[in-house]
Amino acid sequence: MRTKIVAGNWKMNLDVETSKKLAMDISTDIQNLETNNTRIIIAPTATNLYPVFHQVGMDTRIELAAQNMHQAKNGAFTGEISAEMIQSIGINNVILGHSERRTYFNETDTALAEKVSTAIQNNLDAIFCFGEVLEDRQTNNHFKVVESQLQNALFHLCEKDWKNIILAYEPVWAIGTGETASPEQAQEMHAFIRTVIAKKFGETIAQNVSILYGGSVKPSNAKEIFSQPDVDGGLIGGAALNSTDFVALIAAIQ
Numbered sequence: 001m002r003t004k005i006v007a008g009n010w011k012m013n014l015d016v017e018t019s020k021k022l023a024m025d026i027s028t029d030i031q032n033l034e035t036n037n038t039r040i041i042i043a044p045t046a047t048n049l050y051p052v053f054h055q056v057g058m059d060t061r062i063e064l065a066a067q068n069m070h071q072a073k074n075g076a077f078t079g080e081i082s083a084e085m086i087q088s089i090g091i092n093n094v095i096l097g098h099s100e101r102r103t104y105f106n107e108t109d110t111a112l113a114e115k116v117s118t119a120i121q122n123n124l125d126a127i128f129c130f131g132e133v134l135e136d137r138q139t140n141n142h143f144k145v146v147e148s149q150l151q152n153a154l155f156h157l158c159e160k161d162w163k164n165i166i167l168a169y170e171p172v173w174a175i176g177t178g179e180t181a182s183p184e185q186a187q188e189m190h191a192f193i194r195t196v197i198a199k200k201f202g203e204t205i206a207q208n209v210s211i212l213y214g215g216s217v218k219p220s221n222a223k224e225i226f227s228q229p230d231v232d233g234g235l236i237g238g239a240a241l242n243s244t245d246f247v248a249l250i251a252a253i254q
């Protein structure tokens with residue numbers, strides 16, 4: 001059975017105290033939920049990872065993720081953080097290739113291929129994000145674009161690497177816009193993603209990898225999206241900043 005995952009990307013929001021409070025609220029609010037077979041991941045900004053990890057460290061249901069990392073082991077890369085640094089504070093996950101990183105910080109598929117490898121070498125789970133922009137969808141190029149993003153960043157992996165990969169399909173036109181892919185659009189793309197992975201790596205890997213949907217998921221639309229057979233959870237932005245909403249999303253996947 002594939003693992004279900006609800007991951008909250010807090011982006012560049014909250015200071016250390018409000019981050020700790022949000023994490024604690026989530027920890028308290030999930031107490032009455034049956035969360036078996038669901039990974040709950042939160043991704044505070046880099047400065048708040050360590051304090052939040054300490055705040056909820058005893059709550060084994062909540063994992064943390066970094067929002068980005070550099071592909072190099074270490075060196076003269078001012079402002080960056082490495083996989084080893086993330087590991088050294090006890091964190092085992094990293095989001096890679098978010099569309100905001102691709103758009104505002106020019107992250108390329110080539111750099112992302114290296115980042116994914118570095119993450120895996122350091123035993124981090126990589127939440128690899130990808131998805132088409134509106135124009136790709138309007139011109140019916142969305143499948144081609146998604147296929148090439150997967151090919152360019154992930155096709156160099158070997159089979160055993162896939163245990164560290166979580167995929168997050170996030171159509172760029174749905175991120176932070178209030179506009180969501182319909183459950184049918186999400187299902188259609190997720191099924192396509194599995195066929196792309198199956199062709200290269202085989203059916204077992206394709207069936208076992210968790211594929212999250214991201215883009216304006218909220219309590220009012222989560223149940224329908226999460227109930228699609230190839231959707232294994234969500235990568236959540238705005239709704240992850242409110243513990244009631246985030247916990248409602250975790251409830252929606254049960």
Ligand code: PGA
Pocket residue numbers: 009170174175176177178214215216217235236237238239
């Ligand atoms: P959103 O963001 O839920 O606010 O659309 C999703 C994301 O950026 O991962």
